[in-house]
Amino acid sequence: MDDGKPSGPRTKWWSRPSTDRDRPAGPEDGAAATGVADASGTPPAGPGGTAGPTAGERLPQTTPDGDYTPAPPAAEPHVHRTQPLHAPDEYSTPPYGGPGPWAPAPPVQRPVATPAHGTPVPPPYAGTDGQGTAAPLGAAAPAQGGQEHHTDPWPPPHTVAQQHPVPQPPGQIPQQTSQWMRYDPWGAPRQPLSHPGPGQGVDDVRPRKARRGTVLVGAALLALLAGGIGGGVGAYVERNGGLTTVELPQSGRDAGGRAPDSVAGIAASALPGVVTLHVNGSAESGTGTGFVLDDRGHILTNNHVVAPAGSNGDITVTFSGGESAAAEIVGKDSGYDLAVVKVTGVSGLTPLPLGNSDNVRVGDPVVAIGAPFDLSNTVTSGIISAKERPITAGGEKGDGTDVSYVDALQTDAPINPGNSGGPLVDAEARVIGINSAIRAADSGSGLDGGQSGSIGLGFAIPINQGKRVAEELISTGKATHPVIGVTLDMEFTGDGAKVGGKAAGGASAVTEGGPADEAGIRSGDIITEVEGQRVHSGEELIVKIRAHRPGDRLGLVLTRGGKELSMTLTLGSASGT
Numbered sequence: 001m002d003d004g005k006p007s008g009p010r011t012k013w014w015s016r017p018s019t020d021r022d023r024p025a026g027p028e029d030g031a032a033a034t035g036v037a038d039a040s041g042t043p044p045a046g047p048g049g050t051a052g053p054t055a056g057e058r059l060p061q062t063t064p065d066g067d068y069t070p071a072p073p074a075a076e077p078h079v080h081r082t083q084p085l086h087a088p089d090e091y092s093t094p095p096y097g098g099p100g101p102w103a104p105a106p107p108v109q110r111p112v113a114t115p116a117h118g119t120p121v122p123p124p125y126a127g128t129d130g131q132g133t134a135a136p137l138g139a140a141a142p143a144q145g146g147q148e149h150h151t152d153p154w155p156p157p158h159t160v161a162q163q164h165p166v167p168q169p170p171g172q173i174p175q176q177t178s179q180w181m182r183y184d185p186w187g188a189p190r191q192p193l194s195h196p197g198p199g200q201g202v203d204d205v206r207p208r209k210a211r212r213g214t215v216l217v218g219a220a221l222l223a224l225l226a227g228g229i230g231g232g233v234g235a236y237v238e239r240n241g242g243l244t245t246v247e248l249p250q251s252g253r254d255a256g257g258r259a260p261d262s263v264a265g266i267a268a269s270a271l272p273g274v275v276t277l278h279v280n281g282s283a284e285s286g287t288g289t290g291f292v293l294d295d296r297g298h299i300l301t302n303n304h305v306v307a308p309a310g311s312n313g314d315i316t317v318t319f320s321g322g323e324s325a326a327a328e329i330v331g332k333d334s335g336y337d338l339a340v341v342k343v344t345g346v347s348g349l350t351p352l353p354l355g356n357s358d359n360v361r362v363g364d365p366v367v368a369i370g371a372p373f374d375l376s377n378t379v380t381s382g383i384i385s386a387k388e389r390p391i392t393a394g395g396e397k398g399d400g401t402d403v404s405y406v407d408a409l410q411t412d413a414p415i416n417p418g419n420s421g422g423p424l425v426d427a428e429a430r431v432i433g434i435n436s437a438i439r440a441a442d443s444g445s446g447l448d449g450g451q452s453g454s455i456g457l458g459f460a461i462p463i464n465q466g467k468r469v470a471e472e473l474i475s476t477g478k479a480t481h482p483v484i485g486v487t488l489d490m491e492f493t494g495d496g497a498k499v500g501g502k503a504a505g506g507a508s509a510v511t512e513g514g515p516a517d518e519a520g521i522r523s524g525d526i527i528t529e530v531e532g533q534r535v536h537s538g539e540e541l542i543v544k545i546r547a548h549r550p551g552d553r554l555g556l557v558l559t560r561g562g563k564e565l566s567m568t569l570t571l572g573s574a575s576g577t
Contacts, residue, residue: 261427266367267379269429271320273352274369274422275299276376277327277341279306281313289370289422290317290341291431292351293470297343300470301421302436303332303404304394306339317343320377331473333576335481335546337393337404337436338466340473352423355430357462360384360409368413368435368458370422382413382456388533390543391459393437401577405539407547408459409433415458424460433460468549482550482571485514486521488538496526496559497541519569522560529557545571 258264273292277299279285288305292298299317306329309315315327325343332339364384372378389410394402411424415435424433439457472479487509492498499516500509501523509523510516521527528535530544531554548554550573557566 260429263367263379263381266425266427266429267369270352270367270369270423270425271377271379272350274320274377276318276371276374277301277305277421278316278318279309279313281308281310283310284308287371287374287418288420289418289435291421291423292349293340293474294351295349297346297349298330298470298474299327299341299343300434300466301339301341302434303334303337303339305421306332306341315341317341318376319346331477331479333469333473333479334394334402335404335576336461336465336469336479337406338434338461338469338473338479340470352425353430354463354467355426355428355432357409357432357464360387360426360432360462362386365427366411366413366432367425367429368411368415368419368422369425370415370419370435372414372416372418374418378419380414382411382458384409385412385457386410388544388547389459390540391437392539392543404436405543405546406436406459406461407465407543408437409462411458411460412456413458414454414456416454419458432463434463434466435460462547465547479576480550480573481576482545482548482552483515483574484519484521484545484554484569485511485516485572488541490538492526492538494526495536496528497535497538499523499525499527515569515572519556519567521556521558521567521569525558525560525565527556527558528564531555 258268260266260269275290275292277288277290279288286305286308288301290299290301290305293300306315309329315329316324317327318324323346325346327341327343330340330342362384365381366384367379367381369377369379387409389406389408391406391408393404393406396402409424409432411433413424415438417438419435420437422435423431424435426432435458437459438454439459440453441455469479487500487503489498489500499521503509503511510521527541530541533544535541535544545554548571550571552571553568554571555566555568557564559565
């Protein structure tokens with residue numbers, strides 16, 4: 001069972017062959033007892049150019065483990081010597097290749113045939129033992145017939161091995177062509193016979209580290225590059241919202257025109273005539289709204305808006321376009337809660353057209369414009385919720401001189417503190433009221449009363465009343481109030497307005513020679529209707545009377561001693577405050 005085994009002398013199977021250094025072949029290597037001469041008859045030279053070892057010499061050659069290794073085989077003499085197939089076995093194992101579990105068959109080797117021109121040995125290993133050590137020179141004996149037979153000390157890696165050892169005929173030099181005699185499994189792992197090129201051993205450690213360092217540097221550079229690209233992509237995505245452009249469908253720009261009766265159309269028409277007032281006085285300040293009455297610079301607003309200025313405060317008017325100008329008070333009236341201020345040196349004013357509050361019907365659409373909480377040019381919309389709402393506002397002074405009585409228009413258009421004095425306009429952008437009061441959830445009704453904001457209960461002075469008062473304030477600086485010449489009992493809790501028994505200072509409650517006296521009204525009468533409208537309290541009677549002009553004729557219904565009486569009177573006039 002010697003298939004695949006190289007022919008020729010072999011090393012002992014328990015030895016560790018090494019190719020580090022050479023030693024002369026001993027008898028067990030299959031060499032002749034005497035030195036073999038080359039073709040010239042000169043013994044082969046040893047390392048360093050000296051004569052080779054003589055017969056019988058044993059030069060120790062050790063591996064790193066301390067074992068002896070055989071030298072490369074030399075050329076056989078012409079004398080044929082029979083050699084055992086195996087070295088003596090000191091463990092008495094069955095013959096190599098024979099039956100038994102101790103000697104498994106070696107792997108089958110199937111080397112390819114060597115080309116006729118031979119296999120070149122790589123330059124780093126030419127003339128060496130495969131590890132960089134000089135190889136021993138083999139002696140070549142002349143073959144029979146005068147031919148020389150040269151033996152390559154390092155046969156090519158694909159030398160065909162004989163499958164069975166064949167004894168060499170006498171006088172013929174055995175062929176030492178097997179690569180396996182040069183293989184050292186225990187030495188340094190440089191195997192030029194099976195791996196042509198640079199050896200693969202300890203010498204490869206440093207180049208491998210160098211290559212590993214280069215790979216690490218390349219990986220680091222690649223990571224930095226990838227990080228930079230990723231950062232750039234992330235920044236682009238964050239700023240632009242994605243890598244692709246997203247375009248959502250959208251309608252094009254229109255001409256900007258709106259129907260004149262739409263909220264936008266009304267606001268566009270009315271806003272140029274609305275102003276914001278900032279008032280600063282010695283004790284307090286405030287913000288309100290007003291609107292332009294004429295091109296001379298007269299602006300109508302609420303009395304409680306300009307009241308903080310007092311007699312020497314500052315009033316600044318800011319127009320819808322952002323221009324500002326100083327203003328001064330022309331006239332004011334606390335009973336109507338109206339005031340007129342005037343700006344000078346301003347051109348291009350846009351007066352708002354005045355409507356007729358008597359034409360207003362409940363449910364009509366309205367738009368309120370103002371500066372709630374100093375947010376100028378604020379537009380809100382709603383409807384007329386009610387008409388002729390008798391409300392009173394003010395009264396902070398306690399003497400009643402600052403109380404206003406308004407027969408108001410009620411609207412659900414949001415009105416908040418800062419809207420006071422602003423216009424309430426109809427569908428044709430005509431002023432029908434002056435926003436003056438709101439009903440707040442926390443503090444009742446009042447002029448800019450509660451700061452809780454709008455709850456949908458806003459009140460405006462009808463423009464018919466505002467027009468008359470504004471004309472008087474511009475003309476004379478004061479307004480007149482219509483009166484009937486009676487003193488009312490404000491503590492009466494019954495239905496209607498009761499004429500008091502005595503006036504202040506003990507005088508009669510009915511002014512002598514006044515409108516009521518001439519109509520026949522007496523102390524204790526209870527007035528229940530004015531112009532066909534029910535009256536439920538003294539405040540309501542005052543509101544109904546102030547809704548008219550001095551000199552107007554009014555029809556009244558009253559009760560006296562359980563009897564209902566009707567009469568007519570002409571309203572008198574009193575100077576306002």
